[in-house]
Amino acid sequence: MKITEKTLEVNANHILNIGVDVSSRKLDVHFECPLQLNKREVYREQILNRSVEIEKALKNYLSLAQSKGFLNLRIVCEPTGPYSLNLLSMATHLNCLTAYVSGEAVKNSKIIEFNGTNKNDLVDAELINSLAERNKVLIHRTYSANYTRLRMLNSHYEDVDKAYVSARNQVHNTLKQLWPDYSSKLSLLYASTGQALYRCYGFNPWKIVSYNYSYFERRMRTHCKGVWSSTLKQIYRDAEESVRNHCSDAASTLESILSDHYENCLRGLERKASLKTEMKTILSEIREQDDRIPQARVNFISEFHIARLLAETGPLSDFKNLKQLTKYLGLNLRERQSGEYQGRVRLSKRGRSLARKVLSLVVLPLTTQKALYGPDYHRIKTQKDKPGKLVMCIFMKRFLKSFFGIYRSHQSFDSRRLFIDRGSYEKLNSQEVLEAIS
Known part of the structure; x- marks a missing residue:
């Protein structure tokens, strides 16, 4: 028999947990105060999700908590995006503690608490409070102004990029109807030649051939040199x-539709370039406060992707170890085992999906044949017959380990360190130092 010790967390700071179920217009509140050994005083309330109403309620809870012998409040809710903004901001302003509970934990707790899956706001608030009492909470992280702006801009960049990709697809679909025999590269449409063709003819083949080739060539060279x-x-x-x-019956209509989509593409390109510049500027300001952030390096990571990655992770100093960081991004493993059954081990994917996408965008160019991870990537994929997605996840975790290691060690990037252990690396460095001295 294996015997271990388990430490039980005791509410030694006398914090009153308040569970709040957040919706767009109202907040359902549930908390309990002990009366005797086997009795509790239960408080339930519904308030409007408005700053004035929330401030009034929290002040009442603070005075009640002090009269019951508690030192402070801890406001606990599910992460509901903008709907919880008023509540958490006001709680922070009044120096109350804040925390999150997982929505999945609340859902599964209904089976334990009520032996059913019925859902209503009062039940959810009670479950949130119950989880908070057992300290099954997540940290509610607050960021500095720069990190807050960086995360917002990164989210907006993703929206702009999706709209840009959609507009490009619409351009290509409409162009195929208007100009079915167009055979040049699609990338030409957005280069200087394509933009000149759009300004002069709107990609309308009937307008292009309305004059002879000599006139077409002279006009194009006037708007596009070289x-x-x-x-x-x-x-x-x-x-x-x-x-x-x-x-040509529908040519003018298709030209008008194509013009709308093409203008959206051009605006998307301009907006993406502007957002990249702004995010790089914020990153330089963050580096003034934290000089351990890795520098951009060719064939490893660009300055823009560092900004996107930090926008999703927040300050790397918040993570005590790599395990916490991988779990925050959803790169930790999820096992499925029961008795003799052994299921597949997969990624949990419970963290920030956009962070995983940014990591994949960083790692994908590094897996080409002559890139940093290329030889190892293709060796694992071919010799061990592993799926591409699985191998990509392996190298995403490897890259994250390297990036976090550079930050923690405050050392510059060295590609040799990625493929040998620490002892061999230190031995190699000592040999190089001796050779330099001799």
Whole structure:
């Protein structure tokens, strides 16, 4: 028999936990104060989700807690995005403690507490309070102004990028209807040649062939210096082929629709470039406060991706070890085992999905044949016959370990350290020092 000790956390600071179920317009509150050994005084209330109402209620709870012998309040709720902003901001302003509970924990606790899955706001508030009493809570992290701005901009950048990709798809679909024989690269549409073609002809092949090739070439060269003759000839030839076998009844309508989507693309490109510059500026300001943040390095990570990664993780100093960081991002493993059954071990994916996407964008270029992780990536994928997604997750965790290690050690990036153990690396460095001295 294996015997171990388990430490039970005691509320030695005499904190009164208040469970709050948050919705867009109201807050359901539940908390309990002990009366005797086997009796509790239960408080339930419903208040409006407005700053004035919340401040009034919290002040009442503070005075009640002090009269019952408690030193402070801990406001506990589920992470509901903007709906909990008023509550948590006001609690912080009044110097109350704050914490989150997992929505999944609240859902599963209903089976334990009530032997059912019925849902109503009073039940949720009671479950939140029960979890808080057992200290099954998550840390409510507060950020500095720079980190707050960086996270907001990163979220906005993701929205702009999705809208940009959608607009590009619409451009390509509409162009296929308007100009079915277009054969140049799609990337040409957004280069200087494509923008000149849009300004002069709106990508309408009937307008392109309305005059002879000499006029088309002169006009294009006026708006786009240095364009290749072979490119212009290919464009004109494609326009002639499209006009030959199609009617122009819907050409003006398709041109107008294509113009809307193309303008959205151009605005998306400009907005993305502006957001990148702004996020890099904020990162430089953060570095003034924390010089341990790794520097950008070619073939490892760019300055912009450092800004995106920190926007999702927040200050790396908040994490005591790598395990906490991987769990926060949802890169920790989830096991499935019961008796003789052994299920697959998968990623939990309970953390920030956008952080995992940023990590994949950083790691993907590093897995090409001649890149940093290329040889190892393709060796594992081919020799061990592993799926690409699984191998990618392995190297995402490896990259995160390297990035966090650089931050904790306050050392510059050295690619040799990624593939050897610490003892071999220190021995290699000592040999290099001796050779330099000799």
